[in-house]
Amino acid sequence: MHRMFATALLSTALALPLAAQETRSVEVDLARADGTSAGTATFTETPGGLLIEARLENLPEGAHGFHIHETGACSPDFGAAGGHYAPDGASHGYLNDDGFHAGDLPNVHVEADGTATADFYANWLTLAEGTGAERPFSLGDDDGSAIMIHAEGDDYRADPPGSTGSRIACGVIVPDAA
Numbered sequence: 001m002h003r004m005f006a007t008a009l010l011s012t013a014l015a016l017p018l019a020a021q022e023t024r025s026v027e028v029d030l031a032r033a034d035g036t037s038a039g040t041a042t043f044t045e046t047p048g049g050l051l052i053e054a055r056l057e058n059l060p061e062g063a064h065g066f067h068i069h070e071t072g073a074c075s076p077d078f079g080a081a082g083g084h085y086a087p088d089g090a091s092h093g094y095l096n097d098d099g100f101h102a103g104d105l106p107n108v109h110v111e112a113d114g115t116a117t118a119d120f121y122a123n124w125l126t127l128a129e130g131t132g133a134e135r136p137f138s139l140g141d142d143d144g145s146a147i148m149i150h151a152e153g154d155d156y157r158a159d160p161p162g163s164t165g166s167r168i169a170c171g172v173i174v175p176d177a178a
Contacts, residue, residue, distance in 0.1 A: 063153025072144020
């Protein structure tokens with residue numbers, strides 16, 4: 001009996017480091033249009049979704065829209081990232097009665113010194129490869145994904161989105177395969 005318990009305990013202990021090694025994490029460098037660093041966003045796969053940790057810098061003070069865009073490209077200009085990531089065709093905004101884009105995230109709030117720290121959990125997203133057509137939606141679909149910071153805060157309603165103003169910083173999460 002004790003031998004079976006010890007074997008089971010040892011098997012569990014050996015499996016834990018393997019499970020920890022399977023955690024996938026991607027650190028994304030964000031940049032402004034002039035190439036100045038805008039900080040990083042780290043995407044970590046968890047058993048039930050993505051943990052997104054933003055450590056931002058060199059941004060204007062105030063609220064800024066923070067979204068995942070549909071294409072893993074930031075150049076030649078930030079328009080290369082396409083629109084908000086919405087693989088299921090949902091509307092924009094957390095306050096929209098019809099749901100929200102898979103790429104909608106809460107605003108980031110930048111301090112007077114140009115920095116912001118924000119952590120989000122998105123149980124509807126994954127880094128795993130996939131078509132992106134169903135939950136959890138894959139950021140690793142055929143054309144990749146990007147993270148975008150906008151000039152203004154998101155009102156969580158406007159559809160089509162546009163209340164957030166111009167795109168001021170971008171980073172490639174998963175590159176465009178094309």
